[in-house]
Amino acid sequence: SYVLTQAPSVSVAPGQTARVTCGGNNIGSKSVHWYQQKPGQAPVLVVFDETDRPSGIPERFSGSKSGNTATLTISRVEVGDEADYYCQVWDTTSDHLGVFGTGTRVSVL
Amino acid sequence: AQVVESGGGSVKPGGSLRLSCETSGFSFSDCHMTWIRQAPGKGLEWVSFMNNSGGPTYYADAVKGRFTLSSDSVKNSVYLQMSSLRVEDTAVYYCARVFPLYYDSLTGSPRVDVWGQGTTVTVS
Numbered sequence: 001s002y003v004l005t006q007a008p009s010v011s012v013a014p015g016q017t018a019r020v021t022c023g024g025n026n027i028g029s030k031s032v033h034w035y036q037q038k039p040g041q042a043p044v045l046v047v048f049d050e051t052d053r054p055s056g057i058p059e060r061f062s063g064s065k066s067g068n069t070a071t072l073t074i075s076r077v078e079v080g081d082e083a084d085y086y087c088q089v090w091d092t093t094s095d096h097l098g099v100f101g102t103g104t105r106v107s108v109l
Numbered sequence: 110a111q112v113v114e115s116g117g118g119s120v121k122p123g124g125s126l127r128l129s130c131e132t133s134g135f136s137f138s139d140c141h142m143t144w145i146r147q148a149p150g151k152g153l154e155w156v157s158f159m160n161n162s163g164g165p166t167y168y169a170d171a172v173k174g175r176f177t178l179s180s181d182s183v184k185n186s187v188y189l190q191m192s193s194l195r196v197e198d199t200a201v202y203y204c205a206r207v208f209p210l211y212y213d214s215l216t217g218s219p220r221v222d223v224w225g226q227g228t229t230v231t232v233s
Contacts, residue, residue, distance in 0.1 A: 031218035035153075042203055042224040043153065049217045086153055090219070097155040097167050098143070098221070 002091040004101035011107045012077050020072040020104045022087030030089040032070040034063060035100075038083045046085075047072060074106070082108045110134040110223045114204045117228030120194055128189040128228060130204030137161070137180075141207035141219065142187045144178065146200035147227075156202070159187060162210045172198075194232045201227040 004024045012018040022032065032050050035043040045054050047063040050070060060075045074081055087101040116128040130142070144156040157178040158167045166178050177190040187204065206223035209216045 031212075031220075033218075033220040035221070037153075042226055043221075044224070045220060045222050048220045048222075052217060054222065084152075088221070097158050097169060098145075100153040100155070103152040 002089070002093065002099045004087055004089065004099055006085075006087060006101040006104045008102070009105045009107060011109055012074075013109045014077055014079060016077055018074040018077050018081070018106050020074075020085045020087075020106065022070045022072070022101045023068055024070075024089065024101075025068065027068050027070055027089065028065065032063070032065060033088045034061075034072045035086045035088065036081075036083045037086065043086065077106075077108055079108050082106060110206065112204045112206060112223055112225040114202065114225040114228040117202065117230045119231040119233070122194060122196055122232055124194050124232070125190070125192040126194065126230060128191065128202055128204070128230075130187045130189075130225060132185045132187070132206070135206065135208075135223075137182050137185045139208070140210060142178075142180065143205050143207050143221065144187075144189050145203045145205055145221070146198075146230075147203070148197070148200040151200075154200075157189065158207070191230070194230075196232050199230060199232045201229050203227045 034047040036046045037043040046061045050063045050065045062073045064071050084103045086103050091099045112132045114130050141161050143158045175193045180187045204225040205221045207219050212218045
């Protein structure tokens with residue numbers, strides 16, 4: 001089955017920029033979505049189709065993709081951005097379900 | 110748009126549970142519905158996906174043959190019947206909306222845009 005790989009953790013100081021990467025074979029041909037999950041809460045969609053933001057998501061959250069890696073960038077990081085972040089694509093090759101990345105914990109120092 | 114799960118609880122291995130997901134604020138026929146779970150301290154895992162554009166319902170290999178996803182369009186609800194439960198099925202189960210049904214240039218690609226608060230299933 002399709003695998004998306006993320007670094008387990010990223011640490012960043014308030015006001016700085018955090019980058020969360022997501023790697024997968026041929027990810028360039030897939031639409032990538034990003035979710036934020038704070039402790040004890042359900043995930044929230046923060047970026048879809050690599051670069052688009054749902055209404056209500058701050059412009060500080062942006063996405064990009066190059067080669068076999070997608071990146072979620074959080075600019076001007078705030079304490080409230082501390083959370084787990086998951087990338088997601090659709091796997092149309094095996095069981096046709098979605099696939100989540102392994103998740104990255106963003107810690108704000 | 111909102112989805113609310115119910116039906117979680119504690120059950121012994123081999124037992125059964127039925128999770129319910131009541132939706133509101135959107136047209137049931139304009140989206141897919143899905144269940145995603147998260148074991149304690151672990152990441153997100155897809156469980157089942159109901160294709161509302163006429164396609165089949167899909168299941169993760171880990172639950173195939175044991176879980177059944179169904180829906181009631183009159184009640185705007187989906188259900189996850191879980192049987193032959195195993196310790197490794199212990200998780201928070203999220204019901205969620207996948208919108209839109211398919212890609213188009215105006216609305217983009219299908220993504221999980223509405224999540225429930227989750228319901229906890231403990232098998233021990």
